[in-house]
Amino acid sequence: MSLEVLVRNFKQNSNSETELLVVLHNWVRDHIKFGFTADFETVSPEDTVKNGMGHCNAQADLLCHLLTLAGFESRLAFVYIDKEILRYAIPSLIYYILPHKLFHAVTQVNLGGKWVSIDSYILTKNQFSNQMNKLVQKKTKHGFGLHCNSECVWDGRNDCFSQAQNGDIDQFCQVYDNLAQAIKSRSNTNRVLGVHFNTLLKPIATISRTGGRVFKRYINYYLN
Template sequence: MNKYLQETPMLNYKHFQIQKLIKERGWANVDDFQKIKKIYNFVRDEIAFGYNIDDAISATEVLKDGYGQCNTKGTLFMALLRGVGIPCRMHGFTIDKKLQKGAIPGLIYKLAPQYIIHSWVEVQYKGHWYNIEGFILDRQYLKKLQEKFSECHTSFCGYGVAIDNFQNPPIEWNGNDTYIQKEGIKHDFGLFNSPDEFFEKYQQQLTPIKRWFYRNIIRKLMNRNIEKIRKSM
């Protein structure tokens, strides 16, 4: 079997919840271009930007949460793609924490590690691999940021964004690369067949105490802050 189509514990696309979603949306019944586009739009906009309990959770856990960030939304995206026969892989990086400033409350930001584990998904379509990162922020959240910083038309870094063209970032997929955090990348870890492989080798640099606080307190404050921005007038 193609290694870029294999099911894994994290990419658990044979799970009935994933299969039910694919069937309800009719994703298996359209051409490959529409499969990628429709799944991409679903993950970008119907799975809100937010922070899950851990990076290394399964696609069904992300779906149940209804929110995610670069790594977890990437896992769900990959599972859905493989579930309809689209080959994909993961590209691992670190990003500078400064792109999270604003999304992370002030004191917590100071305590965060300088470099944060990041990834995007690479999708194979018509013999070419496309870098897909633009699904991280849902359009509603991004729109509120663009309104909040309406004077910025060039580079912007913060609130989960690191991009050159802030008011018109390349987040629409029409057979092209998409990005929203690319300019914050610092270290390149290379390609991985699955998120399982990536997170087995690389994890966020947190002590056990910091990890507990992140899971139980910090991420909830971050999610509350993000939701406040999303619902702002």
């Protein structure tokens, strides 16, 4: 089923704008597992659906696309979040070479002239529960892909975050129409020694399907 048909069906079966917004949010949350692929940010919304997995920026791009198809004014707002959010969520080797601040996408939708910001769709409900339990047991405020104030249930009206936090949008925010546009930005800090993650991961994605699968299992081991 194409994304256009999917959204059309959701619109036909929703009783209100708010219900439609929540349905779209929940579909991304429940159908796209939080994780990293060798394609990283060189994915289209359709690719992310096909993969059934995507990191924060890929998922944000997908939801933004679905909202646009549904007739909402939507965009991506990028903020910097501390890499501490990924401690214990990815292998230590990968974690330590990451830049201190990550270029993180938040989906925004214009509701009555107000831009509402969300990234509460990133982890599936099961992932969210499992990772939050680990966070609580570890007695730390950040890690496992979450922070202590993370949420995964959106009311369709107010800001809601699982990785960004209240205030992040006010401190720094660059707006783009889509992910393809954003990754070209000089503000994008998702680099190692000046080389963008997309460039580093491209050989893994192109050498063979086996290479991509091995990388996917390795980097997402703590998220499964």
